[in-house]
Amino acid sequence: MTIKQALKLASGKLRKVTDNSWIDAEVLLCYTLKRNKSWLYTYPNKKLTPGQYQSFQKLIKHRLRHEPIAYITQLKEFYGLDFYVDRRVMVPRPETELLIDEVISLITALGNVVTVADIGTGSGCIAIALAKHLNKIKIYATDISSSILRLAKKNARKHKVLTEITFLKGDLLHPLKNRKIGIIVANLPYLATKQWLSTKPDIKLYEPREALDGGKDGLDYIRELLYQASKRKDIKAITLEIGGKRQTNKIKKIAKKYWSKCKTKIKKDLRGLDRVVIISIA
Numbered sequence: 427m428t429i430k431q432a433l434k435l436a437s438g439k440l441r442k443v444t445d446n447s448w449i450d451a452e453v454l455l456c457y458t459l460k461r462n463k464s465w466l467y468t469y470p471n472k473k474l475t476p477g478q479y480q481s482f483q484k485l486i487k488h489r490l491r492h493e494p495i496a497y498i499t500q501l502k503e504f505y506g507l508d509f510y511v512d513r514r515v516m517v518p519r520p521e522t523e524l525l526i527d528e529v530i531s532l533i534t535a536l537g538n539v540v541t542v543a544d545i546g547t548g549s550g551c552i553a554i555a556l557a558k559h560l561n562k563i564k565i566y567a568t569d570i571s572s573s574i575l576r577l578a579k580k581n582a583r584k585h586k587v588l589t590e591i592t593f594l595k596g597d598l599l600h601p602l603k604n605r606k607i608g609i610i611v612a613n614l615p616y617l618a619t620k621q622w623l624s625t626k627p628d629i630k631l632y633e634p635r636e637a638l639d640g641g642k643d644g645l646d647y648i649r650e651l652l653y654q655a656s657k658r659k660d661i662k663a664i665t666l667e668i669g670g671k672r673q674t675n676k677i678k679k680i681a682k683k684y685w686s687k688c689k690t691k692i693k694k695d696l697r698g699l700d701r702v703v704i705i706s707i708a
């Protein structure tokens with residue numbers, strides 16, 4: 427079977443589980459052949475060896491069981507960088523890149539802030555993207571699980587920023603008890619449990635629930651984070667990824683309760699949904 431035929435056949439099968447069946451087929455064939463997309467289109471009539479064909483079919487079967495492409499290839503691009511991922515961590519999402527942009531402009535605006543804490547680091551994508559784009563910044567990255575932190579460190583090593591990030595295990599701000607921080611950035615679980623229950627199988631069957639389910643209204647973790655932050659005197663700003671307007675209003679209320687003079691700013695994602703909240707405290 428040729429490359430062109432294999433792509434056509436695979437894409438036809440994958441249509442059952444995804445709207446991006448052609449792209450998924452391309453990615454999986456590139457992964458099988460260890461070649462890039464332009465190579466596929468340079469040699470569309472090249473024949474797959476029986477071994478290559480078998481490996482490709484195996485990957486297609488995984489995808490037909492709804493396994494996300496990123497877990498199959500163990501790779502996801504985020505903010506121009508490739509991250510190793512597996513089922514321990516949520517696959518980095520493009521909308522989270524908004525958070526990075528906001529933290530970078532906050533730091534530029536505040537000028538003298540030198541410490542950022544990424545709370546719930548997962549794959550490490552936020553802390554690592556910041557480390558790659560900012561100089562002279564101290565970065566902490568925390569998560570509740572040691573196994574997840576090992577994965578994040580693997581990514582930091584890959585991108586040569588391991589020594590620039592301090593990884594700490596623990597609940598939200600607890601591991602940072604005796605350390606000064608200026609900016610908090612967090613993409614914590616924020617789906618309401620009901621929303622999590624109705625996510626598509628790609629998410630529900632494969633991504634860790636602990637990374638996504640934020641309780642009844644999705645705000646269990648964010649509420650606790652803001653509470654913990656309110657007990658400290660060092661924090662100048664908090665940037666959070668959130669899941670829409672209903673959460674914005676609740677977060678604004680909580681923020682005003684803890685910091686009566688704070689200012690909040692909202693950034694929308696490409697679909698027009700409230701996606702990032704920036705709480706400026708001082």
Ligand SMILES: C[S@@+](CC[C@H](N)C(=O)[O-])C[C@H]1O[C@@H](n2cnc3c(N)ncnc32)[C@H](O)[C@@H]1O
Nearest residue numbers: 516518546547548569570597598613614615637
């Ligand atoms: C939505 S994922 C985000 C991962 C990554 N920051 C990203 O943007 O792709 C949330 C992360 O928060 C972590 N987490 C959940 N509860 C936590 C807690 N109480 N303290 C610290 N991290 C927690 C999860 O293990 C998960 O890695």
